[in-house]
Structure formats: structure tokens, C-alpha cells
Amino acid sequence: MRYKTTNDSPAPDLRGIADHSWHTRGSCHGMDPARADKLFFHTPRDHQAVAEAKRTCATCPVKKDCFNYAVDNQVRYGIWGGLTDKERQPWLANLSKRLDYDRVRAAFQGRDVHLSTAERSTVIHHAYLRGWSPERVAYLLSADLDWIRDLMREAAHVIEDRDRYWGLDEADDAGGERPKDDESTISDGPRRLQTHALIASLGKAA
Incomplete structure (x- = not known):
């Protein structure tokens, strides 16, 4: 079965791959490069820099865009969107399975x-x-x-393949419940015939 519909939904609020216009609206824009490197690309044990960087990201108007950029481009270092590289690992690990x-x-x-x-x-x-x-x-x-x-x-x-078996279960259910197998109605005639034929063949072989 095929359906052709018209999509009149509003445009999603997503930026294109080449759209970097959000950079100029970030809270970190215009920061001294040396200070930005110290805060957002800190050493592993510099917890004070991590805390200060997260405070800066907390009020950033483009925090979501920053996070999406880091995940889409699989950036595995630094703080992006208020999350460290370790905190972004779950999103990076399941990036191929994402369905938005x-x-x-x-x-x-x-x-x-x-x-x-x-x-x-x-x-x-x-x-x-x-x-x-x-x-x-x-x-x-x-x-x-x-x-x-x-x-x-x-x-x-x-x-x-989906369309080939579409509705078969419903058709079977519409026909009523299937009768349960009753031991009294099961015929074992073919089983006897097979047994007698087997015995006869064994007797001839003997």
C-alpha cells in the first residue's frame, strides 16, 4: 500500500551543516583565546576550569547548537554545549542509531x-x-x-516484504479461533502405515 501526502508542517529549527552563524551569539565569543583554551580545553584534573566553563555555558543562548555541532562532528575533546568529552560519550556512542x-x-x-x-x-x-x-x-x-x-x-x-505479509495475522484472527488439537481427533493411521511398511521392509531384508 502506498500513500502520498503533502507535508505542510513548519520548518524544523535546525541549522545546516555549513551554518556557523551561531558562533557570534555564543557567550564565549570574543573571549581571549588563551583564556578560552584554558577553560574549554582544560587539563584532565583542572576541575576549577571545568566549573567556570560550565557556568559560562549555562546562560549561553546557543548552547544547544554548540552541543549539536560537537555531536554531529564527533568532537571528542573540550567542553561543548556545557558538557565535557566524557559526558558526551553516550551521545557519540549512539550517534549512528539516532532517529530524529x-x-x-x-x-x-x-x-x-x-x-x-x-x-x-x-x-x-x-x-x-x-x-x-x-x-x-x-x-x-x-x-x-x-x-x-x-x-x-x-x-x-x-x-x-512488509506489504506481502501485511494483514495476514488479522485475516487469520477474523476467521475465528483455531480449534485446539484434541488427542481424540488426531489420527495416527499414517503412523501405523509407516510402521507396518518399515517392518515389512525389515523382514524382507532379513
């Missing part, structure tokens, strides 16, 4: 946003359901055409 539908919707609206493996797979599946061509999807994701063709072929197999 705001990013999926933004991608369909032409925004150049970072997509995880799960989000890109969702985009491919929805594009196939919408009847998009591989060339259009490749242009949308700025990806290799042959690679997109392979992904859309895999998506087609997955969706066809």
Missing part, C-alpha cells in the same frame, strides 16, 4: 543537515514510498548515485 524525525523532515525540505545512519535509512524509505527517483534522492543527500540506487533497491525489498 525533525532532521528527516528537514532533509525533505531541502535543508543540508547531518543525518545518522538510521535517519538516512528513514529518508531512503520515505523517498521510495513517495516515488522519488534515485537521481533526486542522490541530489537531496549529496551522495553517490550508485550508492543511493543500492540503498533504494534494499528499501524496495524491505517494503515489498
